[in-house]
Amino acid sequence: MKLGILYSGGKDSTLALMKSQVYHDVVCLITVVSENKESFMFHTPNIDITLLQSQAMGIPLVRVVTKGEKELELVDLKKAVEEAVKRYKIEGVVTGAVRSTYQASRVQKICHELDLWCFNPLWLLDQIELLYELLEKDIHAIISGVFAEPLDESFLGKEIDKEMIERLSKQQNPAGEGGEIETTVLDAPVFKKKIVITGSKTDYKNFAGTFAIIDAKLEDK
Amino acid sequence: MILIVNMCEDELSEMEFVRPIAMLAEDHVVVHYSQVRLADRRAAEKIIIAGTSLKDFDYLKGKFGWLKKTKRPVLGICAGAQVIAREFGFVLEDFSLIGPQKVEVVEKNKLADGSFNAYFLNTKIITECHPLAVCNDKPCMFRIPEKEIYGCLFHPEVMNEDIIRRFLK
Numbered sequence: 001m002k003l004g005i006l007y008s009g010g011k012d013s014t015l016a017l018m019k020s021q022v023y024h025d026v027v028c029l030i031t032v033v034s035e036n037k038e039s040f041m042f043h044t045p046n047i048d049i050t051l052l053q054s055q056a057m058g059i060p061l062v063r064v065v066t067k068g069e070k071e072l073e074l075v076d077l078k079k080a081v082e083e084a085v086k087r088y089k090i091e092g093v094v095t096g097a098v099r100s101t102y103q104a105s106r107v108q109k110i111c112h113e114l115d116l117w118c119f120n121p122l123w124l125l126d127q128i129e130l131l132y133e134l135l136e137k138d139i140h141a142i143i144s145g146v147f148a149e150p151l152d153e154s155f156l157g158k159e160i161d162k163e164m165i166e167r168l169s170k171q172q173n174p175a176g177e178g179g180e181i182e183t184t185v186l187d188a189p190v191f192k193k194k195i196v197i198t199g200s201k202t203d204y205k206n207f208a209g210t211f212a213i214i215d216a217k218l219e220d221k
Numbered sequence: 222m223i224l225i226v227n228m229c230e231d232e233l234s235e236m237e238f239v240r241p242i243a244m245l246a247e248d249h250v251v252v253h254y255s256q257v258r259l260a261d262r263r264a265a266e267k268i269i270i271a272g273t274s275l276k277d278f279d280y281l282k283g284k285f286g287w288l289k290k291t292k293r294p295v296l297g298i299c300a301g302a303q304v305i306a307r308e309f310g311f312v313l314e315d316f317s318l319i320g321p322q323k324v325e326v327v328e329k330n331k332l333a334d335g336s337f338n339a340y341f342l343n344t345k346i347i348t349e350c351h352p353l354a355v356c357n358d359k360p361c362m363f364r365i366p367e368k369e370i371y372g373c374l375f376h377p378e379v380m381n382e383d384i385i386r387r388f389l390k
Contacts, residue, residue: 001231023233092276101340101379105320108275108342112319117276119233124241124378 001117004028004062004084005094006077006107009050010183011134011141011160012096012122018137018190019121020094028088029054029061030080036068045145045210046184049195056191056218062087078110085114092117098125127174131165138189144211145182146204153204155181157211184213193218223249223389224265224293226257228272228300230279238272241378242298245385254283262287267294267389270301272376275319275342280304294369296332296388299343302363302372306347309365316346316359324361324375326354332371332384333362340379347374 003020007013007029020026031050054061062084066076084090093111097104097120104120111118122130134141143155143164151171158164160183168174168181176182187194199215223246229235243249246269252261254270262268268291273280280300288295288308297305303313318341325336330353341356352360353371361374377384 019236020233023231101321105340105342109319112275112317112344115276117231117274119231119237119274121233121236123237124244125236126244 001025001091002027002089003092003094003117003119004030004081004088004090006030006032006096007050007053007061008096009046009053009185010096010144011139011185012098012130014096014139014141014185014188014190015130015133015137016094016096016121018139018188020119021190024092026059026094027090028084029057029059030084030093031061031063032073032077032080033063033065034068034073035065036073045182046213049184049213049216052195052216052218053185053191056193056195058192060088074106074110077107078113081110081114081116085116090116092119094119094121096122098122098127098130128165128169131160131168131174134160135162135165139185140187140194141183141185142211143181144184144213145209146180147182147208148180149207151180151207153202153209156202156204156209157200182210187221191221194221195219222265224257224261224268225249225251226268226270226301227251227253228270228277228280229253229274230277231274234274234277238274242269242271242385245378245382246389254280254285257287259287262291262293265293268296269385269388270295270297270304272299272301272342275344281307288370294388295371296385297370297372298378299374299376302347302374303343303345305365305370305372306350306363311350311363312348313345314348315344317344318346318356318374319343321380322356322375324354324356326362328353330362330364332373332387333381337381339375339377339381341375343374347372
């Protein structure tokens with residue numbers, strides 16, 4: 001089956017992509033770029049890196065910009081999925097949803113309306129197990145945003161390795177699906193080239209901060 | 222040992238609909254609905270029939286005549302509830318319920334009480350059954366009279382794990 005994946009560039013959507021590839025062909029990435037920093041569905045730092053990730057994987061990207069108004073962004077998501085159906089003949093959509101019934105049910109509704117399969121291969125996965133699976137699957141992700149106490153500046157830009165998982169394990173939501181952390185994947189087995197950051201900017205204040213990638217390039221692995 | 226009946230046509234769906242239930246049932250075996258044997262049912266103390274994707278109706282081709290003969294307690298979730306309903310002569314009607322919805326228990330039972338939010342992913346509802354709980358005045362939990370066979374149209378593994386734990390107790 002040809003599938004498109006809702007791809008944010010972070011650890012969950014990358015892990016979901018790799019799990020899906022065991023059974024099906026993931027023929028495109030679908031990225032919704034929200035202009036609203038408070039978006040429940042789509043806002044994530046470094047979303048533009050998906051352009052480079054798409055090149056690194058050799059999987060085309062369907063990219064749609066939304067103003068991020070609460071229900072209108074779902075109309076834009078539907079448009080993006082429709083575009084993926086038109087361009088790449090996808091028969092289903094994959095998401096990296098873990099626990100969010102808000103996000104998952106909205107994607108389920110859109111897939112139902114468009115008569116598409118919907119797959120959530122990380123659904124209800126234990127968060128610590130999820131983090132260790134990143135290491136097992138050789139997915140290299142950095143923390144690109146922190147948005148909850150006691151996560152501080154020292155987390156920003158750091159790779160999720162064993163030591164970082166131990167630090168994150170002390171948090172209420174270690175994998176950060178509640179928006180506590182955002183991540184950016186720089187390399188994974190599905191990447192034919194790896195991403196190297198050549199310019200970045202860290203902003204942090206009162207337990208909220210981002211590690212913004214200003215410049216990056218692809219390098220042979 | 223708990224027998225978990227896998228209703229998924231597509232293996233990728235198993236991570237979403239079977240694994241979360243397997244995580245709640247410590248000693249379990251998972252068997253696809255098309256391969257459930259008498260020996261599997263006899264070896265099980267209890268049976269859970271899992272759900273599947275909204276677009277998956279492959280299970281409606283399955284044979285579930287064993288439900289009328291089994292003496293084991295059974296909990297059918299979503300697609301599992303649909304096949305129980307079908308085997309016991311209830312009517313399935315097209316009606317979509319997707320996402321969290323409020324559920325109200327209308328008859329005392331050992332699995333749930335009061336009112337609570339539950340996660341729905343179904344496109345069919347069951348009519349003419351004796352409901353244990355309703356959602357928008359439509360049955361969403363039922364029990365087959367005089368049997369330990371329950372149907373649950375929502376997915377308790379998402380927001381109501383206690384329902385599964387009480388069934389397994």
